[in-house]
Amino acid sequence: MPLVFAGTANHAPGITSRREAATPAQREVFFSAYAELRARLERARLDALVVVSSEHFTNFFFDNAPAFCIGLAEAYDGPSEDESFLRIAKTTVPGAADLARHLARAASAEIDLAHSQELLLDHGIMVPLHLLVPQMRLPIVPIIVNCLMPPLPPLARCYDLGCALRRAMDAREERIGLLAAGGLSHWPGTPESGRLNLEFDRGFLHDFLANNRQRLIRHSDEEISTSAGPGGHEIRAWIVASGATEGLIGEALCFEPIPAYAVTGCVATIAVV
Numbered sequence: 001m002p003l004v005f006a007g008t009a010n011h012a013p014g015i016t017s018r019r020e021a022a023t024p025a026q027r028e029v030f031f032s033a034y035a036e037l038r039a040r041l042e043r044a045r046l047d048a049l050v051v052v053s054s055e056h057f058t059n060f061f062f063d064n065a066p067a068f069c070i071g072l073a074e075a076y077d078g079p080s081e082d083e084s085f086l087r088i089a090k091t092t093v094p095g096a097a098d099l100a101r102h103l104a105r106a107a108s109a110e111i112d113l114a115h116s117q118e119l120l121l122d123h124g125i126m127v128p129l130h131l132l133v134p135q136m137r138l139p140i141v142p143i144i145v146n147c148l149m150p151p152l153p154p155l156a157r158c159y160d161l162g163c164a165l166r167r168a169m170d171a172r173e174e175r176i177g178l179l180a181a182g183g184l185s186h187w188p189g190t191p192e193s194g195r196l197n198l199e200f201d202r203g204f205l206h207d208f209l210a211n212n213r214q215r216l217i218r219h220s221d222e223e224i225s226t227s228a229g230p231g232g233h234e235i236r237a238w239i240v241a242s243g244a245t246e247g248l249i250g251e252a253l254c255f256e257p258i259p260a261y262a263v264t265g266c267v268a269t270i271a272v273v
């Protein structure tokens, strides 16, 4: 059974921690889009969900910063943040360990993937899971991308990882979904938090929806830092999704600037079946 669901969305902690800070109109647009993504995910009747997100100093630090790390565990605890802050109850999410081992083994023919039995889930995965699979019973395979500690994995390498994962997924019997979470432009943890670059976001989303590999991977790290902020490097997760859906056109479910969440609310899906 090939990949049967692919989606992308923001994961900024403000989405849950200060949900009411956005205007009612912004909330309606953004959370309706997330609800539509959830409906499509449920219709896909997934056996497992591969979630690509970014490192936030939750699992790795400067002493060991893998470009990509796949979780092989039977279960994952999260969120790592204070639950009263994130407003997501601490829980244990099941891991799709057998699938993860297959993906790690198969993708390693093309990409050097670190692997871990002990990944913690932070807002980067828990915010989207909270909105898409709130019972937290769908087994996941987390994949963490270093979007934080330079040197970062090249954008082309992220696309290649997606291609390798897709080939590995398509060899399985399970109904597998892929969710990429993060970005787009944002300046988290800086005095500029709340700043957005709509031109960058609009352009990236356009290239993402068209799965235009050449344009997606053309950005230098310096350009991303300047134009999209330190959080802009999280476009890597989206580019992994592009590699996994090579040749397919995406559909934007929302594009809504929400400074209160410190991101442009972007939710998209790719019809993979």
Ligand SMILES: [Fe+2]
Binding pocket: 011, 012, 054, 056, 124, 182, 183, 231, 234
């Ligand atoms: Fe993030």
